[in-house]
Amino acid sequence: MKGVQHFLVFFSLLILGVTLASASDPSPLQDFCVALNSTKHAVFVNGKLCKDPKLATADDFFFSGLDKPGNTSNAVGSRVTPVNVDQIPGLNTLGISLVRIDYAPNGGQNPPHTHPRATEILVVTKGTLYVGFVTSNPDNRLFTKVLKTGDVFVFPVGLIHFQFNIGKTNAIAFAGLSSQNPGVITIANAVFGSNPAINSEVLAKAFKLDKKMVEYLQTQF
Missing domain, CATH: 2.60.120.10 (Jelly Rolls)
Structure with a gap:
């Protein structure tokens, strides 16, 4: 009985692993999927609306x-x-x-x-x-x-x-x-130019800087 239980646990973990492994972006299942901003003649795929393939042109x-x-x-x-x-x-x-x-x-x-x-x-x-x-x-x-x-x-x-x-x-x-x-995440912009600004005390401690220096750097971004 224990052997069966162990097998069921292993099988469940295997299925879970396969499910997680297949959760990434899938490969395209068509030749192309030209992105559209309009909902006309479109289907939603991978974050973009896609043009009817029959309407695609070389300019796309x-x-x-x-x-x-x-x-x-x-x-x-x-x-x-x-x-x-x-x-x-x-x-x-x-x-x-x-x-x-x-x-x-x-x-x-x-x-x-x-x-x-x-x-x-x-x-x-x-x-x-x-x-x-x-x-x-x-x-x-x-x-x-x-x-x-x-x-x-x-x-x-x-x-x-x-x-x-x-x-x-x-x-x-x-x-x-x-x-x-x-x-793209530009490090200096993200750290010193976030909106709203990160608390200057947090940045002063993280970068081992004077608080006034942090506040000056924040004004530069």
């Missing part, structure tokens, strides 16, 4: 403009031009996206940030970048590399990473991401 899979440089005249000295499901509706359910990143000379950076839903593979097409990522707790190991034109680097999903232009000229990179909508 097209984007033009990555040849144009981004304006880097801002506080961080970089500009990210995204090509995700919002720019190409046909990317919906396909699990990929793309960005172009322009960096100003002498310190233009894509500041420390994470993509909660995507691994990133970056290729430098112009200039010299210092790049890196930090592993999760408790090690927090820093992996860095200096990249030149033609070099490629990978940032694992969810880990904090950055790019910094150490050259005297503009730099350009293109990155592929393993999500149609990878999301």
